[in-house]
Amino acid sequence: MPASDHSPAAQIPGGAVFPHGSLTGIAGLQPHEIVFLLDEAEQWVDWNRRHAKSQHPLDGLTQINAFFENSTRTLLSFEIAGKRLGADVVNMHAAQSSVKKGETLIDTAMTLNAMRADVIVIRHASSGAVQLIADKVDCPVLNAGDGAHEHPTQALLDALTIRRRRGGVAGQRVVICGDLLHSRVARSNILALTALAAEVRVCAPTTLMPPAIERMGVTPFTDFDAAIEACDVVMMLRLQNERMAGAYIPSTREYHLRYGLTLERLARARPDALVMHPGPMNRGVEIASNVADHPDHSAITEQVEMGVAVRMACLDVLTRRARGVEGWA
Amino acid sequence: MPASDHSPAAQIPGGAVFPHGSLTGIAGLQPHEIVFLLDEAEQWVDWNRRHAKSQHPLDGLTQINAFFENSTRTLLSFEIAGKRLGADVVNMHAAQSSVKKGETLIDTAMTLNAMRADVIVIRHASSGAVQLIADKVDCPVLNAGDGAHEHPTQALLDALTIRRRRGGVAGQRVVICGDLLHSRVARSNILALTALAAEVRVCAPTTLMPPAIERMGVTPFTDFDAAIEACDVVMMLRLQNERMAGAYIPSTREYHLRYGLTLERLARARPDALVMHPGPMNRGVEIASNVADHPDHSAITEQVEMGVAVRMACLDVLTRRARGVEGWA
Amino acid sequence: MPASDHSPAAQIPGGAVFPHGSLTGIAGLQPHEIVFLLDEAEQWVDWNRRHAKSQHPLDGLTQINAFFENSTRTLLSFEIAGKRLGADVVNMHAAQSSVKKGETLIDTAMTLNAMRADVIVIRHASSGAVQLIADKVDCPVLNAGDGAHEHPTQALLDALTIRRRRGGVAGQRVVICGDLLHSRVARSNILALTALAAEVRVCAPTTLMPPAIERMGVTPFTDFDAAIEACDVVMMLRLQNERMAGAYIPSTREYHLRYGLTLERLARARPDALVMHPGPMNRGVEIASNVADHPDHSAITEQVEMGVAVRMACLDVLTRRARGVEGWA
Numbered sequence: 001m002p003a004s005d006h007s008p009a010a011q012i013p014g015g016a017v018f019p020h021g022s023l024t025g026i027a028g029l030q031p032h033e034i035v036f037l038l039d040e041a042e043q044w045v046d047w048n049r050r051h052a053k054s055q056h057p058l059d060g061l062t063q064i065n066a067f068f069e070n071s072t073r074t075l076l077s078f079e080i081a082g083k084r085l086g087a088d089v090v091n092m093h094a095a096q097s098s099v100k101k102g103e104t105l106i107d108t109a110m111t112l113n114a115m116r117a118d119v120i121v122i123r124h125a126s127s128g129a130v131q132l133i134a135d136k137v138d139c140p141v142l143n144a145g146d147g148a149h150e151h152p153t154q155a156l157l158d159a160l161t162i163r164r165r166r167g168g169v170a171g172q173r174v175v176i177c178g179d180l181l182h183s184r185v186a187r188s189n190i191l192a193l194t195a196l197a198a199e200v201r202v203c204a205p206t207t208l209m210p211p212a213i214e215r216m217g218v219t220p221f222t223d224f225d226a227a228i229e230a231c232d233v234v235m236m237l238r239l240q241n242e243r244m245a246g247a248y249i250p251s252t253r254e255y256h257l258r259y260g261l262t263l264e265r266l267a268r269a270r271p272d273a274l275v276m277h278p279g280p281m282n283r284g285v286e287i288a289s290n291v292a293d294h295p296d297h298s299a300i301t302e303q304v305e306m307g308v309a310v311r312m313a314c315l316d317v318l319t320r321r322a323r324g325v326e327g328w329a
Numbered sequence: 330m331p332a333s334d335h336s337p338a339a340q341i342p343g344g345a346v347f348p349h350g351s352l353t354g355i356a357g358l359q360p361h362e363i364v365f366l367l368d369e370a371e372q373w374v375d376w377n378r379r380h381a382k383s384q385h386p387l388d389g390l391t392q393i394n395a396f397f398e399n400s401t402r403t404l405l406s407f408e409i410a411g412k413r414l415g416a417d418v419v420n421m422h423a424a425q426s427s428v429k430k431g432e433t434l435i436d437t438a439m440t441l442n443a444m445r446a447d448v449i450v451i452r453h454a455s456s457g458a459v460q461l462i463a464d465k466v467d468c469p470v471l472n473a474g475d476g477a478h479e480h481p482t483q484a485l486l487d488a489l490t491i492r493r494r495r496g497g498v499a500g501q502r503v504v505i506c507g508d509l510l511h512s513r514v515a516r517s518n519i520l521a522l523t524a525l526a527a528e529v530r531v532c533a534p535t536t537l538m539p540p541a542i543e544r545m546g547v548t549p550f551t552d553f554d555a556a557i558e559a560c561d562v563v564m565m566l567r568l569q570n571e572r573m574a575g576a577y578i579p580s581t582r583e584y585h586l587r588y589g590l591t592l593e594r595l596a597r598a599r600p601d602a603l604v605m606h607p608g609p610m611n612r613g614v615e616i617a618s619n620v621a622d623h624p625d626h627s628a629i630t631e632q633v634e635m636g637v638a639v640r641m642a643c644l645d646v647l648t649r650r651a652r653g654v655e656g657w658a
Numbered sequence: 659m660p661a662s663d664h665s666p667a668a669q670i671p672g673g674a675v676f677p678h679g680s681l682t683g684i685a686g687l688q689p690h691e692i693v694f695l696l697d698e699a700e701q702w703v704d705w706n707r708r709h710a711k712s713q714h715p716l717d718g719l720t721q722i723n724a725f726f727e728n729s730t731r732t733l734l735s736f737e738i739a740g741k742r743l744g745a746d747v748v749n750m751h752a753a754q755s756s757v758k759k760g761e762t763l764i765d766t767a768m769t770l771n772a773m774r775a776d777v778i779v780i781r782h783a784s785s786g787a788v789q790l791i792a793d794k795v796d797c798p799v800l801n802a803g804d805g806a807h808e809h810p811t812q813a814l815l816d817a818l819t820i821r822r823r824r825g826g827v828a829g830q831r832v833v834i835c836g837d838l839l840h841s842r843v844a845r846s847n848i849l850a851l852t853a854l855a856a857e858v859r860v861c862a863p864t865t866l867m868p869p870a871i872e873r874m875g876v877t878p879f880t881d882f883d884a885a886i887e888a889c890d891v892v893m894m895l896r897l898q899n900e901r902m903a904g905a906y907i908p909s910t911r912e913y914h915l916r917y918g919l920t921l922e923r924l925a926r927a928r929p930d931a932l933v934m935h936p937g938p939m940n941r942g943v944e945i946a947s948n949v950a951d952h953p954d955h956s957a958i959t960e961q962v963e964m965g966v967a968v969r970m971a972c973l974d975v976l977t978r979r980a981r982g983v984e985g986w987a
Contacts (some may be wrong), residue, residue, distance in 0.1 A: 107609060
């Protein structure tokens, strides 16, 4: 485990952070808890760039990745994170799961708990499913995305990427553009970025804009050209296939025209603006290829790299109490 | 590996148990072999309740879980068991398997053998498939359920649960209720429980009762209210979806009425009766929710926990000869 | 890692082999590089026959098996190989992949790279997909079969099997019979066997024979009885299901009659001829069961065993530079 004694977060006694034990969302986290996780993750970044990158703080612990909704990238990231920490990592794929045999979600949770899991990572298509499971098990639960609710590790990795590339999050003008109505990524990012004192703008067609979103402390726009003006960070959301036809947007071509990130549009942002996307991208729909691959502006692959580091930090930190790490017991 | 020198089973020289090498069923096991496995499992239970629960007796050994039939829970249990013992665990999923390309089962067995597996765990929809594979490979084979034949680790975990909760198996009056005709769980349990001198009753509608089942040393009932009378243990079987409509039972509602375990019906058993179910449950069909979740009677999550311990014991014991453990070579 | 100082290949300074870093095909390998890999693999064979067969040269390294095309056997072989070397092995299954969400192959490659993979094993239905990925990532890439292009580890394991069973490859008369037009196995084998100075004949119906194949240094036949005459090695190819009906062959029965390997036909080869098949076999189509199972002639299960050893050698050798192994940095 990287030495953390030089980090400001190390000043915080362990017992003062994460009294709740699980990470079900950004909501409920204190800003100093977010910063603590980012500091921890920062140290894993360098670690992961070495070869022979295994550490074994989680040796002998069982991590179950229970993915009730498919997500290759997020599963890979959590699996790599756990294995690098030395955990016994076991994947439970929903497609083969007892859930299909009519078992209730709570019965599944009780089963994973009875197998003496030490940490459970959950992905589920229903908002609130992760909290339901967290309430029933004895070990920490990590939300890997639940319905339209939250995707906290995505928000943490995005904050870490911004912090590393821009020197900090506070005061940055960030625009989040796309399907805000259905996006857990947007929700968690708004919570994390406002907690860290960024100035957050959101932009979507009216059909994809949640009502009263300004209550979350953000400024809504329907005109992307206006929203992107002088922004430090442009965060594009993935347009889900199921929204592409009919009900929400007239066509992907029309969407690209009004809400796609092109080089021309990016020119309205700050000259050194950062471009982000949680992936997988629909090139030519929400983002043009020359923007996605731009050597100076694009931080998209760096986001993936930060993802592993952030998940290592979460797995490490959340299991400290159970492992009896000094200051956390 | 937990010290076993204080256990009575340790008196048995290793060479005297499991001369056959594999565990294809309860049939063929001597009672002292069953007790030996329960004693071994008992020691892993406490081990699994600690953190940092890995031991590495199987370090450097390759365990292949060849599941030709999906079973998320059983696969998870065997995978966790193997990883906690330090084995290199590899899952072979039937859905992606060469079997679909028309390869024979024996060719698959020869392939796994040629890869120098040290132990193979098999689940297969056909009775006898496990024995067929065991005959062709050089390493121990563990039956994780084959057709309507056997599911020996389920019977062992059930026996361990009864032994721990009731102080012993001998003399316990156990009723097994449900689809006895198609249930490998019932078959293995009848063999194990009668071997350990329990008094076993079985209960099913006539359409789901195997002919001449009394030859197995059990008493058959078609009336659940009569069968449950004064029982110490009530073991419910899962009603498979494919039996629910038409041919075997009139309707799930009718089934619940006559063969479902409700609190009212449970009142006919001993006041401290244990309720068991192999999972996943159809709540409201074979078992009512308030029985499944009953804090005093239900041993259902404990069964799951015992499952990991029993599988660790089987994996450990069956590989001892090959590992050259003293007394087993 | 097995000591290799007694092997002739050890005389070659590491820097002189594999300057390209990845193994995308046999094409481009020097004969001494092929021999070097065979020598390395040879040493893993004995190792794998022991129990406690783990070595940990790849400890702390992340191996991603990215299989965009299903192949249970090849995936198992690479997974076992990597785990025996101590790598953290992670499987990415195409069926659940972002590729289905419309992500480009290059985006997937960039993602795996950003997660700091140390070696990526790729299987893909399109020829050239592996090279495309190798061009985009920083770590070695291993081709586990791409379209009709190459399957280099299959050719290496076949060469190792021949070398062990026949004492060498040079001068051996080998006939490769079957669907040469679509077979990456045939292509890689022709390249490896001719590089190692075997005399290679190929045999197929005209509809399955690539044009101008004699330019690869092999002698084409359409009559299997003539082609097999006095051969030391008879290598049968799998007839893919999709070729069986109509367009390429009249019927499987007709195919078996003219191109199936029977005991009668095998009698035309050398008396000690070796029979090989990459598996999974269509018994009764391209090969008769009594040939496939022949105790003297068949080397089919030995091929599977050599497969694990060859893949261990490739994983070990290709990561040496990054691991800073002396002479390879």
